[in-house]
Structure formats: structure tokens, C-alpha cells
Amino acid sequence: MRSGNPVQGLYGLIRQWGNDEPVAVNPVRSVWLRSERYLRHALEQQGIHYIVFDRRDGMQRIVERGDSVLLTDGGKLWQIDFLYGQTLLPTLPPSMIVRLARAVADGRFWIETPINYVYRQKWGMALPFLPAYANLFDARLRALLGSVVLLHTGTIDLTPLADGVSEMIARQFRSIRTPDDLAHLSTAAQRMLVFKCGTGSEAYHSQGRGVLRLNGSHSVAQKTLTFVRSRLMQGEPWIIQRYVDATYPVDVSPPWASRALQHIDAHARFMVYATFDPTGSPKIIGGLGNFSRDWKVSGKSSYIDEYGRIGKSAFIDIRFS
Numbered sequence: 001m002r003s004g005n006p007v008q009g010l011y012g013l014i015r016q017w018g019n020d021e022p023v024a025v026n027p028v029r030s031v032w033l034r035s036e037r038y039l040r041h042a043l044e045q046q047g048i049h050y051i052v053f054d055r056r057d058g059m060q061r062i063v064e065r066g067d068s069v070l071l072t073d074g075g076k077l078w079q080i081d082f083l084y085g086q087t088l089l090p091t092l093p094p095s096m097i098v099r100l101a102r103a104v105a106d107g108r109f110w111i112e113t114p115i116n117y118v119y120r121q122k123w124g125m126a127l128p129f130l131p132a133y134a135n136l137f138d139a140r141l142r143a144l145l146g147s148v149v150l151l152h153t154g155t156i157d158l159t160p161l162a163d164g165v166s167e168m169i170a171r172q173f174r175s176i177r178t179p180d181d182l183a184h185l186s187t188a189a190q191r192m193l194v195f196k197c198g199t200g201s202e203a204y205h206s207q208g209r210g211v212l213r214l215n216g217s218h219s220v221a222q223k224t225l226t227f228v229r230s231r232l233m234q235g236e237p238w239i240i241q242r243y244v245d246a247t248y249p250v251d252v253s254p255p256w257a258s259r260a261l262q263h264i265d266a267h268a269r270f271m272v273y274a275t276f277d278p279t280g281s282p283k284i285i286g287g288l289g290n291f292s293r294d295w296k297v298s299g300k301s302s303y304i305d306e307y308g309r310i311g312k313s314a315f316i317d318i319r320f321s
Contacts, residue, residue, distance in 0.1 A: 014048055014082045022048050022081040025071050027055035027088040051078065055088050062092070069103055085111040120205065123198030123237035126150035129160045151179060151195070151228070151238040161242055165192065179232065182214075183225055190214035190221050191243070195228055198237035208296045213243060243295075250291050266291040 014024050024043065028036060036052040043050040051073050053061055063070050063077070070077045085100070092100075104111050126148040128137035147160035155177055162170035169189045176182060182190070197210025204210030212228065214221040228238055247265040272287040290297050 014043075023051065023071070023078045024048055024082040024084075025051045025053075025078075025080050026084040027053055027057075027061075027091075030054045030056075049078065055091055059091055059093070062088075062096070064096075064099065067103070067106075067108060069100065069109055081109050083109065083111050120200030121198055121237070122196055122205075122239055123150060126198075126239050146241060146244075149240040150198075151232065151240050153179065153232050158240070161193070161240065179225070179229055183222060185214075187218065187221075194241050194243045195224070196239050196241065197231070198239045202236070204231070204236075210238075211296055213295070245295070248291070252291070264291075264293050266293060267295050267297050268292075269297040 014022050026036065033052060033054065040050040040052060051071060053073070061072050062080075063072065065077070069080045069083070071080055072078075083100075100111060103109060125145055127133040128142050128145065129148055130150065134142075147163065149156065149158055149160055156179060158173040158176045162173040165173070169186070169192065172185050172189045176185075182193075185193075191214060193214055195210075195212045195214075197204040199205050212224050214224055232238060246267070248268050249263065250266045250268075251261040251263055252266075253259075253261055269290040270287060271290070273285045274282050275285055277283045
């Protein structure tokens with residue numbers, strides 16, 4: 001991608017896979033249809049026919065004719081050169097997904113992002129902390145991620161989570177051998193843990209649904225553990241991390257009172273997007289900060305609760321000078 005110019009970078013990627021007038025297709029959630037107008041205009045100025053549609057219509061819009069993958073739009077059939085598949089694949093039958101994968105392998109067109117969702121899965125974050133794989137990763141990566149433990153139905157090792165805690169809790173973490181042992185941790189130890197669904201698809205991989213703490217009463221923690229064990233028994237990967245209780249003072253301007261700033265102590269999640277410049281050096285394009293009064297920073301729309309406080313969270317664009 002060309003440094004600092006996402007549209008130009010996307011243009012270059014599409015032109016690698018298309019003909020003189022390539023066709024790019026992006027199925028999105030209906031709420032984003034209007035916001036795609038800018039990108040569509042920018043790409044059409046570059047000679048790329050950019051088609052955006054509601055992803056729920058994917059099964060009706062995408063067809064196959066011989067070796068070609070086509071899309072119906074405006075009463076015409078367009079041969080697809082570039083398809084953004086992340087949000088579309090769940091709406092397609094498995095047999096068509098297999099055929100699309102074969103078409104990509106044969107070089108007939110390109111699907112972005114990877115069709116197998118591997119890049120979205122969180123279980124891979126545990127690999128740098130597993131003895132069998134740790135030597136394959138730079139130590140700086142472990143410091144950046146923070147300790148991650150892979151949770152599965154066999155033997156588990158919480159030792160990576162024991163650094164920096166009291167010796168009493170560290171001994172408890174080091175004593176864990178199976179998921180069932182987690183039920184015997186003290187309340188203080190349980191409250192230091194966060195469970196995250198590690199898969200890249202299905203019900204609990206996004207929007208904060210598969211992010212759970214063991215806080216609350218012992219019975220509440222038991223219900224959480226029972227739920228996670230049930231998901232593990234279905235073959236779904238999960239990870240455990242330390243809960244970081246950090247907040248930041250933020251002045252916010254909610255949509256319903258845009259001229260009045262309100263102060264909140266917010267939990268935050270930061271996402272930074274970067275590329276490489278022509279010399280091969282990394283360069284930041286921009287980023288997003290997701291702020292929330294709640295510990296689970298999931299990107300849900302903000303609102304006012306019954307106490308008059310701002311709840312949920314919102315994405316904030318971050319500009320780097």
C-alpha cells in the first residue's frame with residue numbers, strides 16, 4: 001500500500017488482479033452504504049467499477065458462469081476481479097465458499113481478506129507464550145501483547161499470567177492444570193482474569209460478546225466457567241488474559257449534546273493502522289480509539305443510562321502528526 005494513501009493502495013491492489021476496467025465488489029452492512037459513496041467516487045475516477053451492496057443480498061447477487069464469478073448489478077452481469085469477503089462469507093452456502101476458494105487459488109480473481117478468517121482469530125495470540133512455539137517469535141511481541149494463555153479441554157498452563165502479581169495469587173495460577181481447576185481460584189485471583197473467544201467466526205467472536213470476566217459472586221463466576229467449558233467442548237478455542245483496570249480522563253461530546261463537553265473516566269482500546277513507505281520503513285497512517293465507561297469496550301453506540309451517565313462506547317478518529 002502506498003504510504004498515507006489508502007485509496008491509492010487499494011487501487012494498486014485491485015489493478016494487479018483486474019483487466020483494464022476492473023470490477024471491485026464490497027458487501028457491507030446496510031448502515032455503511034451511504035458512507036461508501038466517497039470510496040466509490042474515488043475509485044471510479046481511477047477507472048475501477050466499484051459495486052457496494054447489502055451483504056445480506058450476497059446469495060442472490062453472486063453467480064457463477066463457467067470459470068467466472070459474476071455479480072448482478074443494474075440489470076447486468078459483471079465479472080468480479082476483487083471481492084471483499086469478510087462480511088459476505090457467512091451469508092454464502094459452504095459449497096460456494098469452496099468454489100470461490102478454488103477460483104482464488106487458480107488466480108481467477110482475488111478475495112480480501114483471507115477466506116479462512118485466520119487473521120481474525122485470537123487463539124494465535126497465545127502461540128508466543130507456548131514453549132513449543134515461543135522461539136519462533138520476537139520477545140518484543142510478547143511484551144507488546146501481554147501474556148496470553150490458550151484455553152482448551154486438555155492441560156493448561158497459567159504460568160505466563162503469574163508475573164507481576166502477589167505471590168499468593170501467583171501460586172494459584174501456577175497450580176492450574178485443567179479448565180475445571182479455575183473454579184477453585186480465590187475470588188481475588190478470578191477477578192484478575194479475562195476470557196476471550198478465540199475463533200474468527202460464529203456468535204462470540206465480535207462486538208464484545210465473547211469477552212467475559214470472572215468477577216461477581218462465586219456462583220456468577222461458576223456460570224461463566226460453565227458457559228466457557230460448553231464452548232470448549234464444541235471445539236471452539238478460547239484464551240485467557242490478565243484484566244487491566246486502566247482508565248483515561250476523556251472529555252466527550254455526545255451526539256445529543258454536541259456543544260457541551262462531558263468528562264468521563266473511560267476504558268479504552270486503541271487500534272493503529274500502518275504501512276511501509278517506499279524505503280521499506282514503517283509509517284503510521286492513522287488509528288482509532290474506542291472509549292467506554294464500561295470495562296468491556298465493544299464499540300456499541302453510546303447512550304444515557306437511568307442515572308444520567310454516558311454508557312456503552314464510541315469510536316474516535318486519531319490523527320498522528
